[in-house]
Amino acid sequence: MAKSIRARATLKGDTVTVKSLITHVMETGLRKDEKTGDxxxxxxxxxxxxxxxxKEVVLAQxxxxxxxxxxxxxxxxGGKSGDDVSISWVDNKGEKDSLTVQVK
Structure with missing residues (x-):
């Protein structure tokens, strides 16, 4: 079970719509700590x-x-009800997570 990804996949006609939310800090490396200034x-x-x-359908960098x-x-x-949809990510520190949901 993914700890950082929430997703759902729904079928309407012949189109599958996937909506996902990924919990991640997404720090740029440009901000400073308010207390230390580092x-x-x-x-x-x-x-x-x-x-x-x-089969890969989206690759985002x-x-x-x-x-x-x-x-x-x-x-x-091209999807149908019951198909598997997977989402996975990798960050710049090597951390990763993935989740598989079924099309409803």
Whole structure:
């Protein structure tokens, strides 16, 4: 079970709509700690991969300009109810998470 990803996939006609929310700090590396004045190290998602039944449908390469707790929504055709949709991410520190949901 993914700790940082919430998602749902819904079918309407022949189009699957996936909506997901990823909990992540998304630090740019440019902000300073208010108490110490030291820079807060960069910590952001670099790559998000979305698959439908094991086939890649979206590959997003992100950087430090993406906001904290990013929301990702996308659509694709060719899915049906009960199909698996997977979302996974990897950040610049090597941390990662993934989640698989079924199309409803």
């Amino acid at each position: 820079k807060i190290p960069a910590h952001y998602i670099q790559e998000v991969t979305c698959e439908h039944n094991g 992100w950087g430090p300009a993406v906001s904290k707790n990013p929301y990702l929504s996308y659509e694709f055709t």
